[in-house]
Amino acid sequence: MKRVVLIGATGVFGRRLARHLARMDGIDLVLTSRSREKAQTLARELAAGASVPVSGAGLDRDSDLVASLAALKPWLVIDASGPFQQQGYEVPTAALLLGAHVVDLADARGYLAGYGPQLDELARQHGLVALAGASSTPALSVAAARELSEGWERLDSIDIAITPAGRSEVGPSVIAAILSYAGRPVPIWREGELQTTPGWGAGEVIDMPGLGLRRVAPVETVDAEMLGPDLAARSRVAFSAGLEAGIEQWGLALLAWFRRRGWVADLAPLVPYLVKARRITRLWTSDRGGMLVAISGIDSKGRPRRAYWSLLAEKDDGPQVPTLAAAAAVRALLADEITPGARSAAEALDLAAIEAEMTPYAISTSQDERAVGPALFETVLGAQAFALMPAAIRAFHANDAEPVWQGRAEVTRGDGAVTGLLCRLFGLPAAGAELPVTVSVTRGDAFDENAEIWTRNFAGQRFHSRLSLDRNGELREAFGPFSFTLAAQSDREGLALPIANWCVFGLPLPRFLMPSAEARETVDADGRFRFDVKLSLPFFGLLAHYRGWLKPRRPSDGSG
Template identity: 40%
Template sequence: MPDLRVLVIGATGVFGSRLAELAAREPRIALTLAARDRKKLETLAARLGGLPVRALDRKRLVAPDLAGFDVVIDAAGPFQASAPTVIEAAVAAGVHYVDLADGRAFVAAIGRHDADARAAGVSVTTGASSIPALSHAAIDTLTDGWRRIDRIRIGIFPGNRAPRGLAVVQAILSYVGHPARVWREARWTNVPGWGMTHRWTVPGVGTRWASVCDTPEQDLLVQRYRPQESAEFFAGMELSILHLGLALLAFPVRRGWIASLGPAARPLLAMAKWLLPFGSDVGAMDIVIDGRDAGDKPREARWTLRADGNRGPYVPTLAALAMLRRFRDGRPPAPGARACTGLLTLAEWDADFERLGITTHRV
């Protein structure tokens, strides 16, 4: 079979560069790196063995920019304020599309591209990342055979020394202090973004701060698993000064004194980078589920991921890597547009976890 021709947009970012690093090692994948900064692209391409590069702005991408590729992966961001420019260009060019989107509205709107994608004979897959792709694969495994699910709690906790980029900070600040719609006590309710702050003990890792995030998970967990009581997603910064400081900064947004913390993204990123020497390089993901098994007995299941040595930023890229393998091996998703739920099995992460030294534990 011929090589799979892949364009990675946002290749110089925190996640895009790691995806490029892993995909470049895969047989029969011909990778091209794309981003706005050609100098950074050329530096990354040289490090990965001399890959071809394209200087592209995803906001101005058009179909001819994708000519000659089989798959385009959008690893840029933030998706919270993104227009579907790359999706539309991919469909028009007849190129399969995958992204790492974590923007709630962006992912929720994916269905509007379904008819055009079907007509073009291509697949459009959003959210090929830690959520919902990995989280749902883990939940599917944990609850196999269960009669029902009552409560789902998911937490992601990066180590403080993990690299962070501007797009990630902008994504977080887009919802801090704004109402976040969550499924709690068997009904939809609004809570403040980065509110519900509490301590979360992760097995084998320790206790971290956790606050509610406004992500696609809140909608997708309810749609897919129909939890009777709650479905909640949290994230936490390891250092109290950063986590609680952000909760304090949310107050003017909550009161309506300012519209958003978005303009503070660069200074807050600079502060976070100044504090990089502190804390640890251990990241974690924790999923806790309550429900009833096939015999209607109460059950609790838990799946925990631990990533040492700043390997945490690789985790959001592994679903997209698994999707590339499927395309390469002639097992693409059916034409149409969808979120990356139920497309991958948890076993498809195993070899990459082992290779990267990432451990998981199931109870």
């Protein structure tokens, strides 16, 4: 029998993992908690249905840790306590010094980043395995992304989302972890390089298989830092999460906004109040949650494709998901299938091993792959007219186009308070010459797989628009609540996009108030894609005029 010591066994995830391990042959399971009575009570509850010996013991990680662990004589220590955002490496160090393997459920970015550098040499000296992040992220999320993209010629984007069941129990450590980064910069792989975005900030609505439309927002994980460079993602690696209860999702977004504005610095005092509030907000939610990993790019046969891996958890089995990678690690260690050293569990476990642990639960997974249809502008213009445009313009708008283009731009703005207000409303860039500009195009969203979301970045100032076909088959570009019908016209010189009409929240607006757009795409003498967009207002004149050139961003142009 191999003795497995589980720290944090009486917590939300610890209890689930304890019940799972109690049915895993070949181990002697010791459950620990700061309260010996709680640990022993849980051990008695599990012993009746267990196939292995189960006992309970008191252990306080902050007091006499080494002595307490030594007394238990572990073969493996599993840490399910958390939150790991505020923890150091005392537990894994103690376990390794005592000759025990170690696995934890950490998903904290900083903790994971330093884990290998801090512990790898010690683990190898003792011939032991130390794995961090044996949870939904990064172990499960990374395993799914790697399997989906196996053999692909080019990977453009990876989008990962988790939407837990609103009715599931959430402990104070989980809420504390969420609040620790709400409103603070979290990593995102964007425009082909590592950047940051506000945690729980601007969100979006996505289609979760089996659950429908859910709103999600960026959260702090290590996935962007791992998968961006490892898989050479050309455009984006993003990890988002969503809360089923709208009041929780929007409330958290509001707290994040308060912190960004500097109106509140520490959200930790709110933890006990939010724990109590969930007793009410969870009443109108379900017991069904899910996870989605979606990728896009060019597959092994050179075809533009999208691929999806999704997980659906029912009957309140969602909280079991974060424990499955740890269970898979235990099984692999019992079989002596993991080489010594300290690293992320994402480097040691594959998707099949983690999915195998789902069998006892109401958890199902599926994979799907879809061809990318004709490009939006090819549909609008027709194949023949599209083919007549210059090569650089076709390359920008094609369904296999590079997702990120970079270049330089000049921006001028009109004068006056009204003009300035409208520029801020639409997010139009500030005036400047020789500004670095990046344009990223995302193809498809929750509402329309053929839509395109354009993100224009002028020297760090971004603004977005969504292009799609309306019910009449006309090209429409939306900036928030405002949308404009564009009368696309192409020729051998390029593409023009004048405004035909406009709406706000779907309601037509008077044409005499409609802005005019002189928008033209051409090619310069160097064969580069050129854009020239001049926006004007009735009665006020020039709103903004931006023009410049772009070329595809290749991996050699920067990190990735």
